[in-house]
Amino acid sequence: MKFYLMHLMPYLHLDPDYDQIHDSAWVTLPNSYYDPKKGAKLYNRYLDELEYGDQLGFDGVCVNEHHQTAYGLMPQPGVMAGALARRTKKVKIAILGRALPLLNNPVTVAEEFAMVDNITEGRFIAGFVRGIGSEYHSWSANPALSHDRFHEAHDLIVRAWTETGPFAFEGKHYQFEYVNLWPRPYQEPHPPIWIPSQGSSETIEWASHPDRRYTYLQTFTPVAMLAKYMQMYRDKAAEHGYEATEEQLGWSVPMYVAETDEAARREAKPHIEAFLNKFLRMPKEMLLPPGYLSLKSMMGVMKAKSAIGGKQTIDDVIDKGMFICGSPETVRQQLEEYRKQIGFGHLLSLLQFGTLPADLTRKNMELYAGEVMPYLRQSAAAAVEAAQ
Template sequence: MKFYMMHLMPYADLDLDYDQKHNSAWVTLPNSYYDPKKGAKLYNRYLDELEYADQLGFDGICVNEHHQNAYGLMPQPGVMAGALARRTKKVKIAILGRALPLLNNPVTVAEEFAMVDNITEGRFIAGFVRGIGAEYHAWSSNPADSHDRFHEAHDLILRAWTETGPFAFEGKHYQFEYVNLWPRPYQSPRPPIWIPSQGSSETIEWASHPDRRYTYLQTFTPVAMLAKYMQMYKAMAAGHGYEATEDQLGWSVPLYVAETDEIARREAQPHIENFLNKFLRMPKEMLLPPGYLSLNSMLGVMKAKSSIGTKQTIDDVMAKGMFICGSPETVRQKLEQYQSEIGFGHLLTLLQFGTLPAELTRKNMEIYANEVMPYLRDKTANAIPAAAE
């Protein structure tokens, strides 16, 4: 199993009483709540934390894209990846990912990702997403066009990376007389591609197709639903005549580890509950706008994300396996159990969440890296088949 530190870079200095006047930390929360001086310090603190993950021996570090919210301050994740590219030495850097349907020019992402891939000399992982429903409100983009725009942008980016230019591209949404990428990617024929998702069956089917075999990442989901979606990927792969490997499956989950179960719960509780009830707060119609998903996928995602928008406690999410918290022994046992039962090869831990302060984030990272990762790495060292890509 490979270990990654995922960072959302939230606005941790958020006035938590905002919800007395506003119903969401997304899109409609006035940006008067953002103090640039505090935000500047947070950005540099968060970059320091991701750089520290390199020193602690993580396999990779991950950033992502969200717009107009306090939950994640990375509307342009390539800025963060570029900053990290020169300051890290060993870890892979993953952008998970760019929201392709929102783009007017997908070639800019092909260029941006190729630049990071060159600067890191191949330590880059490309992530493509459709973007959650809130992004379509932020960009005034039609969610009903999401699938078509995603697939067309993806095809254009892959051709830009792998075909000798200049060539013309004529699609429904994007038209170019000249596609001629400078620079070309460092990795040949292209960087590995990962697909994070909330659990859309169409996305799982598309990612698992033998033409792609992309690594599929399930984000912030109860373990029961995680197992369902991982099995769906394996079943679809089998239907195409091949066996999916653990390298094609990943899980993103917030985690906190401390000296004992009691200390871990006490230290994490206010911060994970702020994450759940303040930073994730949004109405369902913002999360899942009409036309964004098929009916079948909508029903599944609504079940997996049913808790968003409702008041949750640390005990609620721990019971569902949506938050891993405890002593090193407890955390090791839970992760080993879930990995053994479900069979994912990439574990993306959110070691800073909500209002978790710098000193507790560093403590969390150190105990996890020193007392959890080595154990699980040894346990799974011979279990991961060769990468699919």
């Protein structure tokens, strides 16, 4: 089992009363709310936290891509990955991930990722996503073309990484007379590819195909739905004639660890509720624009996301398993139970969320790394040994 430190890099200085005027922190929130002096300090604080994850013994650190939002200040995650590449020594660096359908030139991502892979000497994980619906509003992109553009961009990037150039690429959306990647990736045949998702059945089927067997990462979702999507991946793999391993399954979830259950809830409450009710808030038509999902996937994702509709409390998300919060013992027990029931090989912990300040983030990281991760590592290793 591997442990990763995930960061969203929110603009936590957002005016708490913004929602009296605006219906979302995404796309339409005026950037007059952003103070570059405060934002500059936040960027450096957040990079410090990810670098500290290297010292604390995490297996990897993760950044992602969002546009025109206070939810996450990483419209170009490669900038963050490049900064981390030279300042970390052991952790893998994951971009989870680039929104491929938004790209006008996917070869630039092949180049960018290959550079980070070289600088880190193979400590890089490539994440590819379609991007949530709001990104299509930010980018003025057609969501109905999302699937086609994703698959074509993916194919072009993988070919650029693995085929000797120059070669021509003639697709529906992308055409190149010369594809000839300099530099080539450090890892052979290319960096591992992870596919984060909200639970699209088409994405699960595509990622599990034997030609790919990509790691599927389920993001912020009730644990009952998590179990369903993990099992869906296993079932699809079985249909293709192979058994999916835990290495192909990952879960991303916010967590908070304090000395006692009571302290954890008290300290986390205002910050996780700001995350839920301020930063995540957006109209349904912004999250799921027409044409973005098939009807089947739309129904599944709407069911999963209905759990975070309306005003949410810390108790709501703890009860659904969407937020892990408590003493080290409580968090250990809950994560161990989920690991045994569901089975996943990658656990991505969001240890800064919403408005959580630097001191509490640092404490959360230290308690989780010092008193939760070692126990789960031993337990997972013992389970593997017993199964052999």
